[in-house]
Amino acid sequence: MASKARAFQQACRIRSGQAGTLSCASRDFAFSGSTSYTTPIQILAPRSPRQCTSCRHASTSSSSGPTPTSSRRAITVTSDDGRYNWADLSTGEKAARGTQQTFNFLLVAAGLVGTITISYLLYTELFAPESSTIQFNAAVNRIKASPECRALLGPSSQIKAYGEPTSNKWARARPLAHSTETDKFGTTHLRMHFNVEGPEGMGVVSVHMIKPREGDRLEYQLLSLTVKGHETVYLENKDAERGVKGKVGKMFGVQWR
Structure with a gap:
């Protein structure tokens, strides 16, 4: 029995020196000199380092701190949002960003x-002094203001003006027939x-209007209203006025004033 006790003590000293931890539990251990003992001795072996792999990994992770990730999603023409600097891009990513910026x-x-x-187009058609829309509205106002025209058409508040009729009965706007040209003398x-x-x-x-090369606005040459069954009403007729003056003031090749 004494030899068993000494072997037990020696084993405890060896285990405590190697692992640093030893848990021994014994109950009612006594050296009475008899050949039997009441409670067996239980020796708890220390935990092997391999059994604490997760703990060692956790402690290693906590001590080393978070490691930055060097991987990122590659940018393309459609996914580039400009968050990365130009120097951090690869050759393909630089080409993708250049393509996106060019587009x-x-x-x-x-x-x-x-x-x-x-x-x-809006200015030339609607707001410019020489636009057909401006001249159309001005001519309509002159027709409504003329007593001769009102006598043939009716009250000015009931006179309507519109462009050429179209084959489409659903078309509300009728095109206005007009043309603009410049002759060899530079007259519009x-x-x-x-x-x-x-x-x-x-x-x-x-309506016929002209603007000389040195002029700054259009001037009426002809403004007339033709109603079927009635004589044409001339509000402007510069050609006829020049023709009459020429016949009256010229005789035998001499112009009289």
């Missing part, structure tokens, strides 16, 4: 050109005709 520039340039074109000619209608009748208005 955006072309899109903005096309929108700018379209805006300028539409603005120019605007010719236009449209329809007028009132409770007393309907007719056609003819």
